[in-house]
Amino acid sequence: MKYYSELAKLQCFTKTDLQKIVGNTNTTGSILKQYQKKNYIKQIKRNLYATISLETDQIIPTRYKIATTITEDTYLSHHTAFEYYGCANQVFNTVHVSGKTRFTPFKFDDITYKYLYPRLTVGIVKNSDGICVTDMERTILDSINDFEKIAGLEEVLQCIALIPYVEENKLVEYLQLYNKQFLYQKTGYILSQLKKSLRLSDRFFDKCKQHIGQSIRYLHKEFISAESSEVVFDKHWQLFVPQTLMLKVKN
Numbered sequence: 001m002k003y004y005s006e007l008a009k010l011q012c013f014t015k016t017d018l019q020k021i022v023g024n025t026n027t028t029g030s031i032l033k034q035y036q037k038k039n040y041i042k043q044i045k046r047n048l049y050a051t052i053s054l055e056t057d058q059i060i061p062t063r064y065k066i067a068t069t070i071t072e073d074t075y076l077s078h079h080t081a082f083e084y085y086g087c088a089n090q091v092f093n094t095v096h097v098s099g100k101t102r103f104t105p106f107k108f109d110d111i112t113y114k115y116l117y118p119r120l121t122v123g124i125v126k127n128s129d130g131i132c133v134t135d136m137e138r139t140i141l142d143s144i145n146d147f148e149k150i151a152g153l154e155e156v157l158q159c160i161a162l163i164p165y166v167e168e169n170k171l172v173e174y175l176q177l178y179n180k181q182f183l184y185q186k187t188g189y190i191l192s193q194l195k196k197s198l199r200l201s202d203r204f205f206d207k208c209k210q211h212i213g214q215s216i217r218y219l220h221k222e223f224i225s226a227e228s229s230e231v232v233f234d235k236h237w238q239l240f241v242p243q244t245l246m247l248k249v250k251n
Contacts, residue, residue: 003031004040007051011061012069014047044108045070063111067097068132070113074099075124075132078116079151081139082159084131089158096150098134098142116146120177123170136163137170141178144186153220161194168204175208184211186219189237212238 006021007013019028032049035041041049042059044066050059061069064084068074078096082088093111097103098118105114123138134142140160147156171191175184188208191200218231218240231240 001040004035004051004054007035007041008053008060010051011065012044012048012050014049045106059109063095064131064133066108066111067095067113068130070097070103071099071101073101074103075134077118077134077139078143078146079155079159081134081136082143084133085136085139087136087159087162089155089162090151092151116142116149118142119145120174122177123174135170137166138174140166140191141171141174141183141187144190145178145180145183148220157190157193160190161197163198166198166200168200172204172207175211181211181213181215182217184208185215185217185237185239188212189219189234189239189241192237209236214238216240 003018003021007018010017015028015032018031019025022028022031032041036043039052039057040054041051044050048066048070050061050066052058053060064076064080067076067080074097076084076096077098079088079092080094080096083091095111095113096116097113098116100118102117103113103115105112107113119142120138123135124132125135126132133139140163143150143156143159147153150156151159171187175187185208188205191198192205195205216233216238219242230243232243233239234241
């Protein structure tokens with residue numbers, strides 16, 4: 001119980017963190033075993049622990065806090081970033097985490113923590129609660145780029161539809177860093193459907209249009225085998241897109 005209050009402040013900690021508190025490396029292992037046995041702490045994964053509330057018998061850290069302490073540089077991204085900002089249509093049992101250091105997916109308290117390789121190194125913010133997360137503009141682009149790996153196209157569109165405003169200069173900057181023709185196409189098409197609510201100018205879409213080239217693509221690979229009546233060709237963005245998907249989002 002001697003070190004509990006300090007561990008409660010940390011919420012999540014490693015063996016090294018505990019050693020700094022205890023000041024004696026020889027006793028750290030025995031304290032970990034003792035505190036786990038008394039239900040003061042719970043092991044999340046190898047060398048990562050969560051402090052348990054003495055009042056509720058539940059772990060203190062949120063899924064977001066756990067995610068940002070998996071390694072020294074992890075941060076919330078993709079659909080989980082939308083959840084954190086309150087712009088998710090659904091809350092999933094998978095937490096999307098990015099960062100320089102890869103980790104093997106693991107499950108804790110029925111939540112799966114999944115690593116997604118970051119395409120950019122900018123657009124990361126640290127909030128007053130200590131949570132590191134991609135900013136809204138990068139979250140949008142990461143999610144459009146990787147929608148097949150995360151929540152699916154319709155859920156990503158629903159999330160974007162809940163956003164009240166975006167900074168288009170950041171979107172332009174991040175698109176330039178991505179430097180992917182297909183992402184310009186997808187972003188131009190998707191955000192043009194929500195142009196008014198996101199307060200995006202014609203200038204932004206002109207910039208996207210300048211980078212789409214001559215390639216004709218399907219917005220989602222599953223549309224390749226769809227019935228012809230379900231898919232239409234958007235000439236402006238040179239994309240085959242679903243006939244009714246954006247109607248579902250707008251409604």
